[in-house]
Amino acid sequence: MFDVAVIGGSFAGLTAALQLGRASRSVLVIDAGAPRNRTSPGAHGAAGWDGRPPAEILARFRADLAAYPTVALRAGTAEDVSGGPDGFEVRLAGGDRVAARRILLAHGQRDVLPPIPGVAEAWGRRVLHCPYCHGYEVKGAPLAVLALHPTAAHQALMLRADWSDRVTLYGAGPEGLDIAALEAAGVLADPRGVEAVRADDAGADLFLTGGGTARVGALFLAPRATLEGSPAARLGCAADEGPMGRFLRVGPMGQTSLPGVFAAGDLARPMPNINFALADGAQSGVACHASLLFPGFVPPLEIAA
Ligand SMILES: Cc1cc2nc3c(=O)[nH]c(=O)nc-3n(C[C@H](O)[C@H](O)[C@H](O)COP(=O)(O)OP(=O)(O)OC[C@H]3O[C@@H](n4cnc5c(N)ncnc54)[C@H](O)[C@@H]3O)c2cc1C
Structure with a gap:
């Protein structure tokens, strides 16, 4: 049983894992390895990294995480998530299953060109x-x-x-x-x-x-962005319609409408941006940790009927 399973190991997910690793929490980051800006030769607007290839930036993030023994990275795709609010099961492509007390969704959006x-x-x-x-x-x-x-x-x-x-x-x-x-x-x-x-x-x-x-x-051009078929959609987290597609509704601490499930990055924003994903990752990672320490401290987002 991991403390947290992070689904999606890119800008948001790796930043969340860093916060949790620094609290010595056991974290599994599951990542399919296809960040949204993967075709871009250089990512711009993130101070310290301006113009660097996305793959290089993320390799550096992963290298930083290697210093934290409680954080494990696993290449793969999470196909389904079930359970809650204090015990989830993630089913990976290929059939393996992992258990975690919290889920942190950071799997981004898929662009439909x-x-x-x-x-x-x-x-x-x-x-x-x-x-x-x-x-x-x-x-x-x-x-x-x-x-x-x-x-x-x-x-x-x-x-x-x-x-x-x-x-x-x-x-x-x-x-x-x-x-x-x-x-x-x-x-x-x-x-x-x-x-x-x-x-x-x-x-x-x-x-x-x-x-x-x-x-x-x-x-x-502005492609449509979709969460269709994603773990967030399968879990049934509340979402809103944005100009480019649906995105998860989250509270100020990254909490979703489901207890024990947090979200960070593009999947919870109408506008994609690395800096926003980093900030969201930090916020959700910290909030997820707080929820492990103080049950009830981060209530799920209330959705009006
Ligand atoms: C072409 C392009 C260029 C861009 N350039 C810039 C730029 O220059 N500057 C900027 O600020 N922003 C840029 N963006 C936006 C930026 O890419 C996103 O804001 C950022 O990647 C969001 O980070 P994220 O961690 O939320 O999601 P992502 O980076 O999209 O990462 C999501 C990760 O989750 C993985 N994943 C998905 N589903 C699963 C699953 N079921 N199981 C396991 N893993 C899964 C994916 O493979 C991926 O590795 C660009 C976007 C595009 C499309």
């Missing part, structure tokens, strides 16, 4: 989602935004304001996009959709419906 040829291959390099993460690297270049979703307007306006004076919104877009307001702000609107993307080291060629191509520094 549009099925446009070339998009998956360029995701994180020339097809991007976040100006703060990658906008600086393409600053001043012609930029494209794909009108998949109402947040495309937000992306286009931000990029036009502070990253480039050549921003084009492609596609007829979802209902409710205020094209006139975008044009008034200096965004070009082109109703042609993007049928394929071919990226290289310097930018990307967009192949447009009806013929024609456009050369851009990057294409921005």
Whole structure:
């Protein structure tokens, strides 16, 4: 019986495990090894690590954890979680089962990219989602935004304001996009959709419906994020609908609606960001520890009927 099973060993989960390891609590971190930004050559905006490859940052986190003998890391996928509130069983792919008194969910979200040829291959390099993460690297270049979703307007306006004076919104877009307001702000609107993307080291060629191509520094889009099939969804933690998809509802200490279950990182936030995941990991790790010491100290989140 571990004190805590952490499901997901990336920015949030490893930070939570560090807090718990420093309290000499027995922790098992189960990690499938696919952090959300794995395709990105460099993660930006995290002080001390700005621009370093995500895999390098996480390898360093794991190396730090090796100093704590009560923390074990296990490569694998948690397929199901049952039990509670003071004794859970985690079933791993392959059939192994582990027991823990608390569950800390840190398995992130899964991005569902549009099925446009070339998009998956360029995701994180020339097809991007976040100006703060990658906008600086393409600053001043012609930029494209794909009108998949109402947040495309937000992306286009931000990029036009502070990253480039050549921003084009492609596609007829979802209902409710205020094209006139975008044009008034200096965004070009082109109703042609993007049928394929071919990226290289310097930018990307967009192949447009009806013929024609456009050369851009990057294409921005907002994929749908999903928790479908995840341990959080299987457990039935309360969740809210965000602009990009569902995310877990958590209290200020990272407690979910289920007693004994905590959550941290992207799976409990509408906006993905490493710094937020680190902060959440620290908070949930500490709260999880407090809940082991002082039963009732961290009550589960109350959900109004
Ligand atoms: C392309 C891209 C680039 C990005 N660039 C930046 C950036 O530059 N700066 C920034 O601040 N943010 C960036 N982000 C956001 C950042 O990646 C996330 O905020 C961050 O990874 C969240 O950390 P996390 O620990 O919550 O989840 P993740 O990093 O997604 O880690 C979740 C971990 O859980 C594992 N897992 C999933 N399911 C299971 C399971 N059932 N069992 C066991 N393990 C499981 C996964 O394999 C993964 O290792 C980017 C996102 C994307 C998509």
